[in-house]
Amino acid sequence: MIKVLIFDLCDTVVRTAGLPGLAHLPGVEGRHDARSLERWLLDSDEFYALERGEIAADEFLAAFRTGLGLTASDDQLHRAFEGLILHEIAGMAPLLRRLAAAYPLYALSNNNVMLWRGIERIFSALDTFTEIFLSQEIGLLKPNPMAFHYVLDKIGCFPRETVLIDDNPHCTAAAAELGMATVLFRDAVTTERELSKILKK
Numbered sequence: 001m002i003k004v005l006i007f008d009l010c011d012t013v014v015r016t017a018g019l020p021g022l023a024h025l026p027g028v029e030g031r032h033d034a035r036s037l038e039r040w041l042l043d044s045d046e047f048y049a050l051e052r053g054e055i056a057a058d059e060f061l062a063a064f065r066t067g068l069g070l071t072a073s074d075d076q077l078h079r080a081f082e083g084l085i086l087h088e089i090a091g092m093a094p095l096l097r098r099l100a101a102a103y104p105l106y107a108l109s110n111n112n113v114m115l116w117r118g119i120e121r122i123f124s125a126l127d128t129f130t131e132i133f134l135s136q137e138i139g140l141l142k143p144n145p146m147a148f149h150y151v152l153d154k155i156g157c158f159p160r161e162t163v164l165i166d167d168n169p170h171c172t173a174a175a176a177e178l179g180m181a182t183v184l185f186r187d188a189v190t191t192e193r194e195l196s197k198i199l200k201k
């Protein structure tokens with residue numbers, strides 16, 4: 001029996017610009033595109049340390065600026081990362097409010113302090129979550145199974161009692177291996193339909 005629903009945040013309840021949103025920063029445009037920015041981030045110890053809350057945003061931004069040879073100021077970079085959070089995904093706020101009337105809702109998100117400020121500013125239904133688990137606060141990143149175990153332990157549920165809704169197939173695959181039910185997020189309508197099937201079992 002499903003007791004709890006766990007939602008990702010970025011590109012599941014809020015739409016992000018992705019790395020193309022950084023490609024027009026002063027000192028970036030014309031020198032780097034989304035692919036080279038992504039390559040630097042994925043190869044960067046500082047990026048993962050930021051998302052696990054091991055270093056402050058300013059330390060990460062210094063490495064980001066140096067590693068890519070940027071001229072953007074800290075203030076410009078802070079605003080740019082916050083600005084990667086574009087808007088609520090259509091239909092998600094009302095869906096969460098309907099679901100919260102029947103189930104405790106939680107969030108588990110790979111995140112950082114800059115993106116989180118953008119989410120707080122943009123999303124109107126954060127109050128529907130009983131608790132929000134952010135990677136920079138728990139020190140764990142999905143799809144590491146330890147991130148899911150951490151949340152399951154905190155909320156007092158077995159994997160079979162939960163559903164993970166996430167846009168990242170690596171995360172849903174890892175959760176499914178633990179025995180969690182999963183929905184690979186595409187849009188609010190499809191998510192509601194797929195959740196209905198799971199919750200009726």
